Amino acid sequence: MLKIVHMTVNGTWRELAVDERESLLDTLRNRLGLTSVKKGCEVGECGACTVLVDGEAVDSCIYLTMWAEGRSIMTVEGLKGPNGELSPIQKAFVEEAAVQCGFCTPGLIMSAVEIVGTGKKYNRDELRKLISGHLCRCTGYEKILDAMERIVEEVYRTVNEEQT
Amino acid sequence: MFDIQSFYEAKSVEDAIRALSQDEKAQVISGGTDVLIRVREGKDAGCSLVSIQKIPELKGVELTDSGDIKIGAATAFSHITNDPLIQKYLPMLGEAADTVGGPQIRNVATIGGNICNGATSADSASTMWTLDAELVLEGPEGERIVPISQFYTGPGRTVRDRREICKYFLIRKENFEGWHGVYKKYGKRRAMEIATLGCAVRVKLSEDKTRIEDGRLGYGVAGPTPLRCRKAEAVLKGSRVGDMEAVERFVETALTEVNPRSSWRASKEFRIQLIGELARRALKEAVERGGGIMNA
Numbered sequence: 417m418l419k420i421v422h423m424t425v426n427g428t429w430r431e432l433a434v435d436e437r438e439s440l441l442d443t444l445r446n447r448l449g450l451t452s453v454k455k456g457c458e459v460g461e462c463g464a465c466t467v468l469v470d471g472e473a474v475d476s477c478i479y480l481t482m483w484a485e486g487r488s489i490m491t492v493e494g495l496k497g498p499n500g501e502l503s504p505i506q507k508a509f510v511e512e513a514a515v516q517c518g519f520c521t522p523g524l525i526m527s528a529v530e531i532v533g534t535g536k537k538y539n540r541d542e543l544r545k546l547i548s549g550h551l552c553r554c555t556g557y558e559k560i561l562d563a564m565e566r567i568v569e570e571v572y573r574t575v576n577e578e579q580t
Numbered sequence: 581m582f583d584i585q586s587f588y589e590a591k592s593v594e595d596a597i598r599a600l601s602q603d604e605k606a607q608v609i610s611g612g613t614d615v616l617i618r619v620r621e622g623k624d625a626g627c628s629l630v631s632i633q634k635i636p637e638l639k640g641v642e643l644t645d646s647g648d649i650k651i652g653a654a655t656a657f658s659h660i661t662n663d664p665l666i667q668k669y670l671p672m673l674g675e676a677a678d679t680v681g682g683p684q685i686r687n688v689a690t691i692g693g694n695i696c697n698g699a700t701s702a703d704s705a706s707t708m709w710t711l712d713a714e715l716v717l718e719g720p721e722g723e724r725i726v727p728i729s730q731f732y733t734g735p736g737r738t739v740r741d742r743r744e745i746c747k748y749f750l751i752r753k754e755n756f757e758g759w760h761g762v763y764k765k766y767g768k769r770r771a772m773e774i775a776t777l778g779c780a781v782r783v784k785l786s787e788d789k790t791r792i793e794d795g796r797l798g799y800g801v802a803g804p805t806p807l808r809c810r811k812a813e814a815v816l817k818g819s820r821v822g823d824m825e826a827v828e829r830f831v832e833t834a835l836t837e838v839n840p841r842s843s844w845r846a847s848k849e850f851r852i853q854l855i856g857e858l859a860r861r862a863l864k865e866a867v868e869r870g871g872g873i874m875n876a
């Protein structure tokens with residue numbers, strides 16, 4: 417049965433008719449065309465479908481769209497600047513060669529947004545734990561961690577400069 | 581698309597109980613990280629879901645007037661770990677919560693779901709046993725309080741009626757004030773892994789830190805349900821900190837109280853090895869947290 421759900425998607429307030437049995441993953445990909453959200457395992461193991469719900473990273477494959485009522489959803493599409501430029505996190509991934517086939521990348525970028533948003537500094541081991549909900553079959557993770565380290569460091573520095 | 585009959589977002593606990601009472605095929609869904617996986621696997625296909633995600637009273641951690649701690653059943657694990665009250669009074673529970681799955685799972689998976697699911701591997705369960713947590717359940721017949729030691733009846737089975745909602749967990753002051761504890765999880769990977777074995781140890785040391793006034797030992801995957809080893813606890817009680825013979829008697833006694841089995845994850849023999857070794861390590865760390873010196 418179709419039901420009406422309201423949510424903010426990448427900053428835009430939306431009213432959508434969805435099937436109550438739908439995952440947020442299917443709604444974002446099939447109804448809104450947000451194909452940065454990847455469908456991998458569909459059981460919460462791989463993190464390819466990671467999006468932010470009210471700022472927190474969740475696996476959208478095991479998140480019911482009905483739960484998004486009144487909430488704010490963010491995907492990689494929502495990161496691009498006014499002239500289509502990449503966000504600093506995306507740039508770090510590109511420049512550190514953290515992307516190979518790219519299937520895991522959008523999910524990791526969204527986790528990075530959550531991690532960086534805390535404004536805290538994390539060491540490599542802590543970052544390893546913070547990205548443990550993502551599987552990457554290509555890079556061996558080292559380059560991803562390089563990108564994460566760099567962006568966490570950059571943001572931490574900017575935040576502290578602003579404060580002093 | 582999930583193969584479910586229907587979905588209902590309950591407006592309150594009473595509303596959820598009403599919806600569950602009206603439909604025999606209905607079950608509670610909280611974070612859905614167990615339920616939706618079972619639906620995907622076909623085990624729970626065709627069921628109706630009554631969601632309790634949008635009931636604010638089920639979320640959050642509170643200190644009551646009498647100094648006890650209340651943990652809302654629908655509180656997600658990451659919120660437990662980051663909660664200031666948990667960090668102050670129950671750091672061990674925050675750490676156990678932080679071993680569940682990965683970050684995205686912990687943002688959604690709830691402590692109520694972890695316990696109500698009834699799995700022996702539930703990472704919060706052994707700690708909750710050592711805290712003598714009480715479950716406050718509400719159903720068509722009203723409210724009742726069930727101590728966690730009386731909650732489980734078998735693998736994946738509990739005394740909870742299908743229509744009952746776990747509202748919160750109550751952890752009494754006398755079970756955390758002055759206590760220190762450690763949860764040890766053994767898994768093949770360091771994340772995104774169901775425990776091969778989980779071990780929770782809590783101790784209360786004497787003022788001068790030379791005696792273990794009281795101790796608790798809980799396990800996950802050491803039997804069909806999470807469990808406590810009360811005889812081993814009695815052995816530990818009153819022993820001198822650093823008495824390694826007492827520690828060995830404690831471990832030997834614990835081994836008489838468990839009932840592990842072989843599974844594809846590990847053999848029974850390996851689990852027995854882990855039951856002893858994790859207890860030794862957790863005890864040492866728990867004592868050290870309490871300010872005692874173990875190898876004196």
Ligand SMILES: Cc1cc2nc3c(=O)[nH]c(=O)nc-3n(C[C@H](O)[C@H](O)[C@H](O)COP(=O)(O)OP(=O)(O)OC[C@H]3O[C@@H](n4cnc5c(N)ncnc54)[C@H](O)[C@@H]3O)c2cc1C
Pocket residue numbers: 459460461607608609610611612613614615616617632653654679680681682685688689690691692693694695696697701702703704744745746747772773774775
């Ligand atoms: C990828 C992945 C990794 C995982 N890793 C771990 C792990 O490392 N350790 C671990 O312990 N678990 C793990 N799990 C299992 C699961 O995440 C946890 O058991 C979680 O705590 C369940 O909570 P939930 O809110 O998602 O429960 P749900 O799936 O919503 O519910 C689980 C069960 O409890 C019942 N229930 C839920 N809340 C209530 C309530 N308030 N009152 C009454 N009944 C209720 C439901 O009816 C259902 O039977 C993992 C799951 C996934 C998908």
Ligand code: FES
Pocket residue numbers: 454455456457458459460461462463464465466475476477478
């Ligand atoms: S597709 Fe969602 S975690 Fe794999």
Ligand code: FES
Pocket residue numbers: 514515516517518519520521551552553554555
């Ligand atoms: S780049 Fe291919 S899966 Fe990560």
